[in-house]
Amino acid sequence: MDRRTAIKWMLTAAASVAALRRDSFGADEPGTGAPAVGYGTDPDLLKVYKPGDLWQLTFTAAQRATAAALCDTIIPADAKGPSASSLKVPDFIDEWISAPYDGHAADKKTIIDGLTWLDAEAQKRFKNDFTGLIASQKNAICDDICYTAKAKPEFTKAAQFFKKFRDLTAGGYYTTPEGMKDIGYVGNVPLATFDGPPPEVLKKLGLA
């Protein structure tokens, strides 16, 4: 590219950006052509990624510990699968709230504010951080915030945090090999034929 073309090109690009600002399109608007800030529009789709590979994680040690305790309150170990924290679900939540994409900053505020509230509430009720509580004490708090539709007005915000946190915990957990097994996903294997639902399924549905 010669210098004149390069300058013309740069000016055009600058004009486009200025025009975008002038029209004040938000980030969730169609067609803004805003530059990417995350993994870009052409990432390696075959690679295996883990939290922290693409952008820095941002939990403090204390936040991570509280998050882990809450993860395991939501998804503890049972006969069919391990606990959420043992599968590094807190790392996924950290990845999520630290991501440079639309909406993630809002989720970060919800999660960080919620974890802070959780420790404060634990102190208020039981003079301890959430991580130091016994199960019945954790449940006492969670019972007040686990259902947004039924939460008392003073717990509205905490319930919204809990809802978001539970969704993230589930998404993080059930996408692991152990979580997929736990929930009963048996696909993602090549088959010679697709036979449809087995007889016992048809029978249960009254379709046999």
Add this chain to the structure above:
Amino acid sequence: MPLITSNKTQPTYDVIVVGSGAAGGQTAYTCAMEGAKVLMLEAGRNYDPVTETPMFQTNGQAPLRGGNTTDKPFGFHDATVDGGWSVPGEPYTSASDDPERKFWWWRARMMGGRTNHWGRISLRNGPYDFKPYSRDGLGFDWPLRYEDVAPYYDKTEMLVGVFGTSPGMENTPDSPPGVLLPPPKARAGEMLAQQRAKQLGIPVIPIHRAVLTVQQDANRLPAILHPNNPKAQRVLADAMRSRAACFWATPCGRGCSIKANYQSTTVHIPPALATGNLDILPNAMAREVTYDGSGKATGVIYIDKATGQEGRVQGKVIVLAASSAESVRILLNSKSAQFPNGLANSSGKVGKYIMDTVGASLNGHIPALEDLPLHNEDGAGGAHVYVPWWLYKEQLAGKLGFARGYHIEFSSGRHMPSATTAAGMEWITGGSYGRKFKEDARRYYGTAMGFAGRGEMIPNDDSYCDLDPKMKDKWGIPVLRFHWKWSAHETRQAAHMQKTFAAIIESMGGKVRTPPTEGRKAIEPGGKIIHEVGGTIMGADPKTSVTNQWCQTWDVKNLFITDGGPFVSNADKNPTLTIMALAWRSSDYIIDQLRKGNL
């Protein structure tokens, strides 16, 4: 002839094709198979599904568990790269700030374009769909009939491989024997919907999708598709033998490394390249079609994205297949003394009558599907059944309050867990956590069913695109500005969709998650269904249309548009199969006219 760079183009070509998706792929395929020397320009990079498709990657291996981002709007493993609702440095604008009047434009700047990730739903337009004005007095008739296109539907289905059945339903055409591949068995939720919807008079039948449920018959089909052309037959037979049948795993939206589904990059382009008659120039952003001032297009000016420099190529025939809106943009940017408002635009209709598909959806929880014995429901990576439009008579009698129909697509089953698995369950669990939550997650996994309507929009004067008077993209090319408005035909249809979905969900003993609402709230924004067509409509009159029935522009006889642009209406049937059938038909015409020395 192969994949090339700017400095390797030939001095001239028989046919230059702009675009490499369904339209560009089919056009290049047909022309190259018939011996024409073809150059394909693609604005994005080369893309090879065989080596790049994440076939068995799990969401747990992806950033954000595979969730949507602005970089990958349909999720991390979606096949689309360098594309989406926004393309960095390549904006488009809306004339209105009103969200109801904005148009969303999905572009895929990559070899094969949007065919890499599409849903593979391959429905034929029926006889009514080509003559909608004659039927109800709205919109326009096409200058051709179903019978004119039917042989090309046959050929396209045989070439790309489409499964389905021919149940003989109204305006839902059958395919002749030996054309379709056998449909896969329905999944549990699909079968339950079929049984219950029947009581409502709603038919659930096998869908048609471009997925090989069995391998294609490479001994039989090539001779049917390319009679008297032994070389094309040989090339196609080899290509068909290189495609495997579906192995019933991994979603089609990721693309398919075993070539079991159709995408231009696995089905159209490889045999076209194997003829030796096709050059492909990727990273070439077409800016304008050049014109000789006396009735003929001479070539294409493009920006080489690798260098930012302008390139020029020459050809006897120029075919725009860049997606309907992008082809409009190229025409409007091709200005000359004879065509100050854009090439082939003496009618003033370039950019007019853009259409999308009407979309509305509703989700429900189906208790009958709880705790079903575990089994693999991956299937053919998408729907196995659907509901074709079933109320033609009621509609014609004026009983519905909207003029055109819709079909219903739905999803069920235990999909591979994603970032949203077991999320948003409060409304059925009452907010469980702990061991109870884990039990609930198992119990309710795969019990959600989502119903989505895909309906016909009638073209209107308020939905069009033109050039933004000021904004240019980073290549210095003026960008499109969209104008959009749904009419009451579409919003009433959207409301009807949601009521129907609620009735189906309830017939299955299910609970609707969010109740049906009014049409203006139910309807998806324009463009969101990614069925953008129109903008260079075909017709019988040069004063009111841009092309004739051969997708040949009235004004410039060696200039063709084979993408969705010439669509005169946008039936509820997903447009891709019709785009390919019409592109094949136009390409046969191009070859014939070239041989006769008319172009």
